Amino acid sequence: MELIEAIKGRRSIREYKDTPVPRELIEEIIEAGTWAPSAKNGQQWRFTVYTGAAKKGLTDAFRGALDVFIEKHGFEESGSATWSCGVMEQAPVVIMVWNAGEEGWDSEVHSVAAAIQNMLLRAFDLGLGSLWIADVFYAPEALTKYAGVPWKMVAAVAVGYTDIEGRVPPKKGVHEVATFLE
Numbered sequence: 001m002e003l004i005e006a007i008k009g010r011r012s013i014r015e016y017k018d019t020p021v022p023r024e025l026i027e028e029i030i031e032a033g034t035w036a037p038s039a040k041n042g043q044q045w046r047f048t049v050y051t052g053a054a055k056k057g058l059t060d061a062f063r064g065a066l067d068v069f070i071e072k073h074g075f076e077e078s079g080s081a082t083w084s085c086g087v088m089e090q091a092p093v094v095i096m097v098w099n100a101g102e103e104g105w106d107s108e109v110h111s112v113a114a115a116i117q118n119m120l121l122r123a124f125d126l127g128l129g130s131l132w133i134a135d136v137f138y139a140p141e142a143l144t145k146y147a148g149v150p151w152k153m154v155a156a157v158a159v160g161y162t163d164i165e166g167r168v169p170p171k172k173g174v175h176e177v178a179t180f181l182e
């Protein structure tokens with residue numbers, strides 16, 4: 001697949017089939033992540049991969065924390081988090097992505113984000129759908145506690161087979177976002 005085909009063809013997928021995803025494919029996706037550039041080559045990314053009962057424990061922790069949030073702040077305030085939690089419950093694989101950087105630089109999290117984009121592109125290349133989920137920030141304590149890791153949470157990535165192509169969102173053109181100076 002041409003790179004530009006993957007860049008433009010990848011979509012955020014929010015409906016998955018039950019079909020299990022072979023471990024080797026998840027490893028290939030993570031490996032693509034590890035080839036991202038990183039600040040001072042710190043490779044600050046870390047990943048915990050959830051399937052089956054482990055994934056149910058993760059999403060139960062998320063759902064439980066969201067229920068508490070909604071009780072306190074109201075459903076409207078929970079934004080799309082309830083929906084995103086549903087996607088994580090449905091997807092056969094959820095990869096939690098963490099920042100192990102110890103310097104506290106903004107660039108550490110930028111490195112991890114670069115890894116995530118590589119992973120989404122590789123998933124698409126392998127015929128899999130994926131979704132980058134930042135709504136996990138409605139429950140960072142619960143999810144980090146469940147994972148039992150010492151790192152900072154960056155995102156969840158849902159992965160799975162899908163029949164959905166995904167809607168192409170409106171995209172700003174180059175001339176709307178870039179200024180050329182000579």
Ligand SMILES: Cc1cc2nc3c(=O)[nH]c(=O)nc-3n(C[C@H](O)[C@H](O)[C@H](O)COP(=O)(O)O)c2cc1C
Binds near residue numbers: 011014132
């Ligand atoms: C940092 C980041 C966080 C995101 N968080 C969520 C999320 O929590 N839930 C969700 O459904 N989509 C999430 N998305 C997906 C975006 O909604 C999606 O990328 C955007 O609408 C453009 O659609 P596309 O990915 O199909 O091009 C996130 C994307 C990024 C880059």
